[in-house]
Amino acid sequence: MKLAKSGFVRIPSDTLIPNLDVPEEELASFINSWNDLSSDTYMADGGDYRLRRHATFSAARSGGPVQLEQHQPHYQTTNYNSLNGGVKRHFAPVKHETVENLALKAILTFCSRTFGSLSPLNDWHIELHQFRILAKENAGKPTPEGVHQDGVDFVMMSLISRESVIDGETRVHDLNGNEVARFTLTKPMETVLVNDRRVAHGVTPILPAKVGVSGYRDMLVVTFKRK
Numbered sequence: 467m468k469l470a471k472s473g474f475v476r477i478p479s480d481t482l483i484p485n486l487d488v489p490e491e492e493l494a495s496f497i498n499s500w501n502d503l504s505s506d507t508y509m510a511d512g513g514d515y516r517l518r519r520h521a522t523f524s525a526a527r528s529g530g531p532v533q534l535e536q537h538q539p540h541y542q543t544t545n546y547n548s549l550n551g552g553v554k555r556h557f558a559p560v561k562h563e564t565v566e567n568l569a570l571k572a573i574l575t576f577c578s579r580t581f582g583s584l585s586p587l588n589d590w591h592i593e594l595h596q597f598r599i600l601a602k603e604n605a606g607k608p609t610p611e612g613v614h615q616d617g618v619d620f621v622m623m624s625l626i627s628r629e630s631v632i633d634g635e636t637r638v639h640d641l642n643g644n645e646v647a648r649f650t651l652t653k654p655m656e657t658v659l660v661n662d663r664r665v666a667h668g669v670t671p672i673l674p675a676k677v678g679v680s681g682y683r684d685m686l687v688v689t690f691k692r693k
């Protein structure tokens with residue numbers, strides 16, 4: 467698999483969606499849940515352009531079942547996030563109906579199987595983030611910390627929506643800082659999987675596509691860390 471060889475792989479939405487095998491209306495309501503996020507009040511740059519929700523799960527080794535864990539703060543060391551790391555950040559929980567959504571469950575099962583096949587001997591601490599970045603006149607930053615690693619083992623990043631925005635280009639770098647890929651995610655559920663120990667990732671700022679129209683970019687991020 468390309469993820470094992472190159473440290474990242476892109477999965478087109480028309481490959482991923484049939485693989486998830488969930489009713490269309492479940493996927494539609496999963497995507498619609500991004501319309502009800504809460505503001506991120508921990509932005510050290512003072513930005514008010516990020517909305518989010520967060521949930522923690524765990525999975526047993528070798529592609530085992532995924533289960534919801536008690537709601538808990540998100541923590542990154544300043545090594546991995548010099549802008550917003552170093553503090554426990556309490557984000558609004560992912561809503562119960564979203565946790566129960568079949569598309570979310572299928573995505574977590576897909577991750578558990580995929581990442582579990584690459585690293586079969588350990589159980590997983592999993593965090594799931596729903597993000598909306600608003601495209602403001604002075605730009606909304608999908609990754610305000612720049613090109614970075616998340617401090618985990620594997621990450622799934624899926625575009626949920628892109629409405630009336632320009633830019634927002636994804637960059638993948640090797641650990642020497644050399645760019646190994648750049649591309650723009652455009653379709654709902656278009657996905658990138660990365661081995662976070664082998665590559666870094668970042669997304670360029672987004673700008674509104676039209677004056678007076680507020681654009682946004684919605685993302686799903688799922689991280690898997692060995693326990």
Ligand SMILES: [Fe+2]
Nearest residue numbers: 614615616667
């Ligand atoms: Fe990240």
